[in-house]
Structure formats: C-alpha cells, structure tokens
Amino acid sequence: QQPVQSPQAVILREGEDAVINCSSSKALYSVHWYRQKHGEAPVFLMILLKGGEQKGHDKISASFNEKKQQSSLYLTASQLSYSGTYFCGTEWTDSWGKLQFGAGTQVVVTP
Amino acid sequence: DAGVIQSPRHEVTEMGQEVTLRCKPISGHDYLFWYRQTMMRGLELLIYFNNNVPIDDSGMPEDRFSAKMPNASFSTLKIQPSEPRDSAVYFCASSSYTGGQPQHFGDGTRLSIL
Numbered sequence: 001q002q003p004v005q006s007p008q009a010v011i012l013r014e015g016e017d018a019v020i021n022c023s024s025s026k027a028l029y030s031v032h033w034y035r036q037k038h039g040e041a042p043v044f045l046m047i048l049l050k051g052g053e054q055k056g057h058d059k060i061s062a063s064f065n066e067k068k069q070q071s072s073l074y075l076t077a078s079q080l081s082y083s084g085t086y087f088c089g090t091e092w093t094d095s096w097g098k099l100q101f102g103a104g105t106q107v108v109v110t111p
Numbered sequence: 112d113a114g115v116i117q118s119p120r121h122e123v124t125e126m127g128q129e130v131t132l133r134c135k136p137i138s139g140h141d142y143l144f145w146y147r148q149t150m151m152r153g154l155e156l157l158i159y160f161n162n163n164v165p166i167d168d169s170g171m172p173e174d175r176f177s178a179k180m181p182n183a184s185f186s187t188l189k190i191q192p193s194e195p196r197d198s199a200v201y202f203c204a205s206s207s208y209t210g211g212q213p214q215h216f217g218d219g220t221r222l223s224i225l
Contacts, residue, residue, distance in 0.1 A: 002153075030211045041202060041216040043156070044167050049211045087154060089214070097206065098167060099214065101154040 001025060001092045005102035012078045012109045020073040020105045022108030031064055031071035032089035032099060035082075042087060045073075049095070075107065081111045115217035117203050123223045129191040132220045134203030135184055138208040144214060145188050146208070147179055154202075160186065193224045 004023045012018055022031060030049045034042035036069050048064035048071055059076040075082055089099035124130060131155040136143045144159040150153055158168040163180045171178070175194070180186040200221050204214040 032213065041218050044213040044215065047211055047213055091211070095167075097212075098156065098159060098163065099144075100156070103153045 001103040001109055002100055003088055005086075005088055005105050007105060008103070009106040010084045010108070012075070012082075012107065014080060014109055018078065018107065020075070020083045020086050020088075020107075022073070022090070022102055023089045024092075024100075026069070026090075027093045028054065028064075028066070028069050028090055029102050030091040031062075031092045032091065033071075033073050034087045034089065034101075036087065036104075038082040039088055045086075057106045073101045078107075078109045080109050082111065083107055114163070115203055115205050115215055117201075117217035117220055119220060120218060121221045121223075123225065124193060125225050126193045126194055128224075129189065130193045130222060130224075132188040132198075132203075132222070134186045134188070134217060135216055136186070136205030138184070140205035140207050140215075142206045142208075142212075142214075143180060143186050143206040145186070146204065146216075147199045147201060148219075149199045155182050157188070195224045198222055198224050 006021050010018050030045050030047055033045040036042040062073045064071045085104040087104045090101045118133045141162050145157040146154055148154045157170045158178045159166055160180045178188045200219045201221045202216050204216045206212045206214045
C-alpha cells in the first residue's frame with residue numbers, strides 16, 4: 001500500500017521544469033513531500049491537506065487532487081540545489097500521524 | 112531550536128551482537144517514529160509512538176527488534192541478535208500532535224553488521 005511515485009528518475013538542465021507524481025490507493029488526509037540528498041536525512045518541503053489549496057516553496061510547488069487521491073510536485077526553473085531524491089509520504093484518513101513513503105524520484109539537475 | 116538527535120551516527124559490529132540506537136525527539140513533539148532505509152526496500156516505518164505509547168509496530172521485521180520510549184525525551188531501538196541483513200540507515204523522526212504535521216528527521220544511524 002506504498003504510494004506510487006513517477007517518474008523513478010529525471011535529469012534536467014538548470015532552468016528546466018519537472019513534475020513528480022504520487023498516487024495512493026487509499027483515501028488521503030494529507031500528502032507530505034521531502035527531499036533527501038545523498039548521505040543526509042530527508043528534509044521536509046511541504047504538506048498538502050485534504051481540502052487545502054496548492055502550496056509553494058520558492059519555485060517548488062505542489063497540488064493535491066482529492067478525486068484521484070494524487071499529488072504532484074512541480075519543480076520550476078530548476079536550480080542545481082534541487083538535485084536529490086524526492087519522496088512523497090501519504091497520510092491516510094484512518095491513520096493520522098502515520099506516513100507511508102513512496103520509493104522516491106531521483107532528480108539530477110545539470111549545469 | 113535543537114532538532115531530532117540520534118546516536119551513534121555510525122555503528123559497525125559483528126553478527127550476533129546487540130545493537131542499541133538512541134533518539135531524542137524535538138521537545139514538545141508527541142509522536143516519535145523509527146524508520147529504516149535501504150536501497151532495496153526504501154524508507155520503511157518500523158514503529159511509532161504517541162505520548163510514549165507504541166501505537167503501531169507492524170513494521171518491526173521480527174522479534175529480534177524492539178523499541179522503547181521510557182519518557183518524552185528518549186527512545187531506543189534495539190536489535191538482538193543482529194544479522195548482516197539488518198545493515199541499513201535507521202532514522203528517527205518526531206512530529207507534534209494531530210495529523211497533517213511535518214515529521215522532522217534526525218541525521219540517522221548508519222548501521223553495518225559484519
């Protein structure tokens with residue numbers, strides 16, 4: 001019941017855009033997005049709550065489609081610092097506080 | 112503010128030895144989570160506590176693993192006896208009450224069982 005992330009990996013040039021998708025088979029209360037750089041801990045980016053609006057953090061934003069139980073993370077005008085592995089964590093309506101993490105999307109931004 | 116503190120950062124030990132990982136959550140956080148990360152299985156939730164009480168330990172792989180939270184500022188994850196397949200990075204995370212709150216991760220313990 002792990003959420004499904006796509007794509008598995010993406011390579012971008014600086015300034016290009018990318019979209020990462022996260023789908024759940026169960027009803028969601030929230031979706032969390034994290035970024036992890038090699039050898040480091042996952043770092044929280046943002047949360048989208050059921051019924052909430054699209055969120056943004058610098059040029060990284062995300063949306064939550066309740067009908068599809070899906071979230072998308074948008075990397076706009078990518079920077080070298082955006083490189084890393086992005087994980088979505090899904091929180092189901094019947095288990096508050098507990099996250100199921102996707103397998104991750106590896107993002108490489110090149111000069 | 113101090114983040115989640117884990118110790119040790121690295122642990123190398125021989126198969127069969129007892130391993131104890133430690134975690135100090137962020138002060139005021141009611142939830143504490145233990146995760147294991149490997150290339151093959153990704154980031155797996157092992158167990159989580161709410162107000163020091165274990166809520167869900169369904170992710171604990173087998174009886175060799177145990178976790179305790181004797182008070183709001185300390186938790187341990189113990190493996191006894193350890194096996195090479197337990198080699199992984201173990202993360203502790205904490206969050207405040209109610210759903211929809213971010214989890215803050217510690218730097219992790221990189222465990223190698225020889």
